[in-house]
Amino acid sequence: MRFLRAAFALSLCGALVVGTAAVAPGEARAYAGDEPIGTPQSGKRLRDRDFGVATQQFGLDRQVQMYQWRASGDGYTPVWNAAPIDSRGFPPERQNPPKLPIESERWWATEATLDGHPIDVSVLQALGQWRVFRPNFSRLPANLAASFQPEGDGLGSAENPLEPRVGDxxxxxxxxxxxxxxxxxxxxxxxWRLSSSVAQAALNAANASNAVELPADQDRALLPWLLGGATVVVIVGLIWRRVRRRRETFLRRD
Structure with a gap:
């Protein structure tokens, strides 16, 4: 149910944001003088100094998972999990480490600017899009290089990535x-802050997602339709805005 609520909120938020911009030309003209025209600048590079990882983008996120035992039916299954799994009550041979030795962490570009004005962190948090990237591990400290090796797009501590052990x-x-x-x-x-319409749309979407109740077995089945509907609304809204702007430009020339 949480999965569907999140998807529904995302879809509704996108639809409301673009729909509001498309049908409210008066409001768009009111802020025409404050529309961004340049390219956002992230400021200084963000660094995960523990691993020597850096990016010039607007946020850096370190995600850590540990291989742990999890109760499953009448037995126990080893899984990758981002939070410690409480193994109190598990048999001695199924005990997990009490905590992750390395924590997940996130950094934001607090010095980001656009057209010479700072960008509020709330804009990054609300509109930014996270993308997995493979860092250059040439600056990996020697003590960590002895414990970790490249694995996929990141690092792993397992001697054999195909056969990880609990605690890896x-x-x-x-x-x-x-x-x-x-x-x-x-x-x-x-x-630069979230526009009133975007902030209100996000609030409305959150409220709507809390009010919607659907059977659990329909969660994933309806997700493609929700996302597809939001995509259609976004495209239509963008086309309408472009047509309206061309029309206004033509009228001003006359």
Missing amino acids: LRILWRELQLPPLEGKIELRDGR
């Missing part, structure tokens, strides 16, 4: 990229 770790990094911000932010008090 694997680590991935993601960087935050910004989509086009036109129509989604506005300049207030010298800072």
Whole structure:
């Protein structure tokens, strides 16, 4: 159910944001002087100093998982999990480490700017898109290089990645990229912040997702339809905005 709620909130938020921008030309003109025209700049590089990983994007995310025992039916199954699994009550041979020796962590580009004005962190958090990337591990400290080896797009501590042992770790990094911000932010008090319509749409979507109740077996079945519907609304909204702007430009020339 949580999976469906999150998907529904995302779909509704996208639909409301673009729909509001498309049907409210008066509001769009009101902020025409404060529309972003340049390219966002992230500021100084973000660094995970523990592993020597860095990015020039707007956020850096370290995701750590540990191989652990989890109760499954009448037995126990080893799984990768981002949080410690409480093994109190498990048999002695199925005990997990009490905590992850390395924690997940996240860094934000607090010095990001656009057209010479700072971008509020709330914009990054609400509109940014996380992408997994493979770092350059040339700066990996010697003590960690002795414990970790490249595994997929990240690092792993298992001697044999195909046969991990309970307590082994694997680590991935993601960087935050910004989509086009036109129509989604506005300049207030010298800072770029979420536009009123976007903030309200996100709030409405969150409230709507809490009110929707569907049978559990319909969660994933309905997800493609929800996302597809939001995509159609977004495309139609963008086309309408482009047509309206061309029309306004033509009328001003006359």
